[in-house]
Amino acid sequence: MPAEYPRIAVLLAAYNGMLWIEEQITSILSQAGVDVTVFISVDPSSDDTESWCKNYAVRHSQVVVLPMVGSFGGASGNFFRLIRDVPLDSYDFVAFADQDDIWFQNKLSRAVSAIQIHQVDAYSSNVTAFWPDGRHHLLNKAQPQVSWDYVFEAAGPGCTYVMSRTLAADFKESISTNWRYLQGITLHDWYCYAFARRNGYRWFIDPEPSMSYRQHENNQVGANKGLRSLIARYKIIHDGWWFKQVQLICRLLGLESDPFISSWLNLRRSELLRLSFSAWKCRRRVRDKFFFFCICWLTALNGGGKQE
Structure with missing residues (x-):
């Protein structure tokens, strides 16, 4: 019998991403040891990102493009829309993805293993930032968690987040309930981490990097270096x-x-x-x-x- 891999919904927010999105999606679909479906929500773009994503989805059954619903004005609203609108019940885990990074092939399988080994509800990791001139730098976010860190900072880049089905379902319900007020939240990853910690969910921050974190002039939030x-x-x-x-x-x-x-x-x-x-x-x-x-x-x- 074929191996039964964990089913993971990857939520990808896109906007003017034609320079990088194909390389990113390829790295997501190449994940080892997991069964991946990529859900894409495109903020209205001027570089044909939406048409490209739709055409790509026609040729790849693991990719689903959500209908356009207007402008979000930033990645945060787009990610909240993904959590709210994507049916997540049949997935074991939910992950966030940006449009411009490159995932290591074991990114998701390592996250799943860490969640199971450490008996936690969510995972994030360090990343290796890289620049067009060839520079690389490890961004270390894996210091020990403290009692109130979640009120003041995220658990690292949101593109490394992987949540259990239970946490994702709870987060989804909260987003639907508080949709209007969430429009004031600028950073979805900070709020996601805060929601999890506030509600007693356990979080593991992996000191090993799980992806190459692309730095360019259009980053909404880049490397703090x-x-x-x-x-x-x-x-x-x-x-x-x-x-x-x-x-x-x-x-x-x-x-x-x-x-x-x-x-x-x-x-x-x-x-x-x-x-x-x-x-x-x-x-x-x-x-x-x-x-x-x-x-x-x-x-x-x-x-x-x-x-x-």
């Missing part, structure tokens, strides 16, 4: 976006009444100063704990965070 990246991230935080996302995530997840969250959620000056001394339980990496401490102080000294 170097001084320029650090300055760019500080500017985003200083402009109020990051703390606004933190507030929205906390409210969507019903965390307002938690004593720790409520002690700083209004982002007043005194609250931010108090929060800064909890940096050790808010970010995973030592460098990020220090950066978090500094951001809290700088934001407080500038009059506090932006409130909703």
Whole structure:
């Protein structure tokens, strides 16, 4: 009898992806030891991405293109649409995919094994970032999880996420219920990790990279590497976006009444100063704990965070 492999639904959000999408889908369909179906949702594009995907799906039964439903304005809304609209009941696992990466052949089989061995509900991993000039760099996101990291950061790039059927079903129901409010969430991977941890699901972050993470000028969120990246991230935080996302995530997840969250959620000056001394339980990496401490102080000294 032929081997019965785990069935995995891969959810791929596409937008103006003609330069890279074929190489990416080829790497997904080449996954070893799993039974893969790729579901693609295309944000209206100017480079014929939708037509190419439809033609590709005609020739490959493992690829399904969802009907166009208008513009999402970013990857987050597109991924939420995929979770909401794709029928997931017959799949053992659900994975996210970007349009421009290259997956290692054992990416999904390694994720499934890790979920089973560690008895967890979700998986993510490190990645190897690569640039057009040939540079490569390991992005390490596998530091030990801490009590509140999920409120302030993702579990690494969302394109490495693999969820169990149970978690995916729970996440799907939550997305349908909170659809209108989720339109304010900018990063689906951050919210997915927060939802899982908030609801008691266990998450494993693999220190081994599972894919080549392409870097180019159109990345919505790229590799957090170097001084320029650090300055760019500080500017985003200083402009109020990051703390606004933190507030929205906390409210969507019903965390307002938690004593720790409520002690700083209004982002007043005194609250931010108090929060800064909890940096050790808010970010995973030592460098990020220090950066978090500094951001809290700088934001407080500038009059506090932006409130909703």
